[in-house]
Amino acid sequence: AKIKDVDFVKSSNRPKDCPKDDRPEFAMLGRSNVGKSSLINFLVRKKEVALTSKKPGKTQLINHFLVNKSWYIVDLPGYGFANAPESARMDWSSFTKGYFLNRETLVSVLLLIDASVPPQKIDLDCANWLGRNNMSMTFVFTKCDKMKGGKGRRPDENIRNFLELIKENYRQHPPWIMTSSVTGLGRDELLFHMSQLRNY
Ligand code: GTP
Numbered sequence: 001a002k003i004k005d006v007d008f009v010k011s012s013n014r015p016k017d018c019p020k021d022d023r024p025e026f027a028m029l030g031r032s033n034v035g036k037s038s039l040i041n042f043l044v045r046k047k048e049v050a051l052t053s054k055k056p057g058k059t060q061l062i063n064h065f066l067v068n069k070s071w072y073i074v075d076l077p078g079y080g081f082a083n084a085p086e087s088a089r090m091d092w093s094s095f096t097k098g099y100f101l102n103r104e105t106l107v108s109v110l111l112l113i114d115a116s117v118p119p120q121k122i123d124l125d126c127a128n129w130l131g132r133n134n135m136s137m138t139f140v141f142t143k144c145d146k147m148k149g150g151k152g153r154r155p156d157e158n159i160r161n162f163l164e165l166i167k168e169n170y171r172q173h174p175p176w177i178m179t180s181s182v183t184g185l186g187r188d189e190l191l192f193h194m195s196q197l198r199n200y
């Protein structure tokens with residue numbers, strides 16, 4: 001799963017403006033500031049392909065990146081950020097849900113969960129919504145370098161608790177991967193997982 005090149009294709013402010021294309025794509029979803037844009041840079045090993053910020057609310061549009069001319073990674077605005085400036089705030093439900101429900105080339109949603117905080121209701125609600133709508137999803141725990149104890153390779157209680165809560169709603173919880181864009185944890189595993197999903 002080698003990444004040879006990555007091209008920014010376009011930013012769309014409506015689901016129907018997304019590229020008309022049949023190449024497979026993966027969407028980055030999660031709370032504002034969870035590390036969606038950072039994860040894209042980490043996967044493609046480029047610093048500023050996707051723009052990141054310490055302040056939540058950085059990504060405001062649907063951004064398509066084409067990898068190896070053959071598949072897309074899509075950076076999405078985060079949810080759960082109520083303090084965005086009025087002009088920039090959007091109705092997450094109609095905007096992003098419209099994208100999920102209508103994008104036929106979407107292979108899987110990568111639902112990013114911050115491993116450095118306890119399970120958040122909004123993330124559980126989001127996972128449940130995706131599950132109810134039969135979306136393929138993968139949990140990607142981010143910021144594992146900030147976990148308490150160990151070197152960040154073993155799931156700590158935040159991750160274990162999150163997966164435990166998910167079990168109440170799924171017979172089998174979705175696949176999950178631990179990552180850190182700081183230490184490089186999980187990169188190969190996630191790229192391999194995505195390549196398997198593409199060939200499925
Ligand atoms: P929005 O675009 O606002 O929805 O946020 P986002 O999810 O795209 O987050 P972004 O990638 O901009 O990262 C937010 C902050 O988290 C930045 O300051 C990053 O440097 C930091 N960050 C991202 N990933 C990691 C990680 O694995 N470890 C640590 N320690 N910090 C991280």
Ligand code: MG
Pocket residue numbers: 036037038051052058059075076
């Ligand atoms: Mg972002």
